[in-house]
Amino acid sequence: MSCNVPKTDKKRVVIVGGGFGGLKLAQKLKKSNFQVVLVDKNNYHQFPPLIYQVASSGIEPSSIAFPFRRIFQKRKDFYFRLAEVKSIMPEKNMIQTSIGKLSYDYLVLASGTTTNFFGNKEIEENSIPMKTLSESMGLRNALLDNFERALTCASPQERQELLNVVIVGGGATGVEIAGALSEMKNFVLPKDYPDLPNSLMNIYLIESQDRLLSAMSQKSSDNVLKYLRSMGVNVLLNQRVTDYKDHIVYINDGSTIATRTFIWVTGVTAQVVGQMPADKVGRGGRILVDAYNRVKGMDNVFSIGDQCLMLDADPQWKGGHPQLAQPAIQQGNLLASNLKRLEKGKKLKPFRYKNLGSMATVGRNKAVAEFAGMKMGGFFAWLMWLVVHLRSILGVRNKFIVFFNWMINYFSYGQSLRLIIYAKKAKEVVEREKRLAQTHV
């Protein structure tokens, strides 16, 4: 195997990861003098802001997944490679991937983050994370499956385990999935499962700090707490989950909750890059970069988005930037022009984060939004927020279908998407996955 990218006289920019940052960078390098190679372990860009809606059967997976080859159709000097990056060899200007070595003139690490289990193997094995589309589809299937089984299980205790949902982590994801599930409880269950009292479904949201959405204002935290409680979500603040074993969640105050649906959305850690010197890795496993997103002490290796940490460079954000879509998009944007400047021997522009605000939606018509200046109702805030983030990356069709599905869902609670379905893996695929898992690099 080899990555099989033709050598040309153009300099090669290898982008690892096609999230918000990597995708924006690749797009902005159009009409540049670079050969661009995008490496991602999926063949699509996924749109995290709506992943919770896939989990709650509100929206199609394909409505928030956009094939890279579709996005970059007809693009010159562009190559996509479906592969996992194992390690970097800066001294050789090369990376090692699951499909072979790849050399670069400029390397940009943009692989984002992964779920942080804080070293607890039990939790890692038994919880359901919600970071990827694949995980959220798994959660959807598991939820629906548990409803079905709750109808026919042997004991009342098992039924309660099947209907209790415990969400750990009061950030945007936790808040949004809690809201979506409580609407499922209140509007979907009574219709779809008339012989299953929906009062039996209990949704717990556990947060270790004293407020939800700690990244937002106290007012937003208070509002979200009020919203969720009014919707019947059991919000536990100042509580830490210590373990999850045999369908039991253990909380630091000694209490326990029995559940088969244990959703783990508290904290992330940057994707690890093999052979990255320890002195270049900071808090949360994030790669330390300078004001130009250049990895400390390297001159042709960069990192952008959630995966990197820019300390003391951006006056307003000396502690580093929040791990959100906007910093990634803005860094991808700037890096594109900085790479062109480098080639022209021009002076690079330092990164200055322009905070476009943030928001979290609770169910269909409640949201907390913090936009510079603006004040908006939940629904419009939400729509605007979507537009802002969809604008740059999507083809007309996708944009249309996202909205189409979302509106349908808005009025029908996505009543036709509640399918328990897994794609059957061809033997050939299963065996290759085994082989790949075994290859040590």
Added chain:
Amino acid sequence: MSCNVPKTDKKRVVIVGGGFGGLKLAQKLKKSNFQVVLVDKNNYHQFPPLIYQVASSGIEPSSIAFPFRRIFQKRKDFYFRLAEVKSIMPEKNMIQTSIGKLSYDYLVLASGTTTNFFGNKEIEENSIPMKTLSESMGLRNALLDNFERALTCASPQERQELLNVVIVGGGATGVEIAGALSEMKNFVLPKDYPDLPNSLMNIYLIESQDRLLSAMSQKSSDNVLKYLRSMGVNVLLNQRVTDYKDHIVYINDGSTIATRTFIWVTGVTAQVVGQMPADKVGRGGRILVDAYNRVKGMDNVFSIGDQCLMLDADPQWKGGHPQLAQPAIQQGNLLASNLKRLEKGKKLKPFRYKNLGSMATVGRNKAVAEFAGMKMGGFFAWLMWLVVHLRSILGVRNKFIVFFNWMINYFSYGQSLRLIIYAKKAKEVVEREKRLAQTHV
């Protein structure tokens, strides 16, 4: 576990399988005096006529899968149970399912058919069938995956294996998937994989008889053959595949084809019902029924659709009915009224199949249609055909989305659906599946 269906004073009709026949029957028993229990191993009805489009990334899985609970919302005296039926106990008026025993007053077996591998274990293990939505999603993933790997694989020979597609079986499914894949080759590959010469992709369709679509007229067979060959499909007639080992397809004339995508769509066999006496099973494993779809020698057990075989009863169809949607729908329809007649002690009506014709589509704008009397162009024939079959089963939203997606696909070749994606199975689910697989009945 127990099926947990409340006993009422109403007589209970248990329907096994929610395909065209079972679904129609359940719908027609609305406003009857029966308690209806529908048992299916999926929580959705799947729409086979478009399954090949899911495989070729033309349409959403959710566009042709319709959750039973959605279809039967607000329905009185109706119960859906997600379970597999293991065996029948006619002497006890009971069935054994994966979630426990269930008693019935009337039992209707409508589980349809499954892929027939004619006892060849190698082929069963290594081929990709296309009978279920899950299988067709798996095929979609495998196809796209192979394109990606073809770009980076080690040897020209491996590349050829990855790009060759062999379809065994020249019935409607084989013809339709061959047509869809040749359009993928001609219109999608060049755009999505500019660095992969699409001429390298070879599509083979192998049929053991001397013509395709042997269920249709010679003229239709000739047309379809002409269409497919003009689209560059290698159609091999009078050839039998004898084996598939180590990526090599062995054909009875001694020739071989190397491929990693071996699609097996030749022949089906009726789903087996445990404990069904051998003397009640006929050709193709189909359950022998009388003119009223009653299982020979049983008075409260019926079978409809592909799973049953009605010999010598229907004057025009003494050899049994074709295994298509229409006979199933019409039998479900009639059985609903016959069950009501039984209750009123009235004389039952014998089944008479009204042939509404059949069709097969080749790509986007070629089709062969044989409708009683009618003559139609491919596209309109196709649309009409869809309407006929969607009409009875779908909610407005679904009908709309099927057409919406299908039209989009028709003009864009479903460019945004080419996602390689598998739902991640929660550990809980994996373990239960293991347990279920182990339970012997």
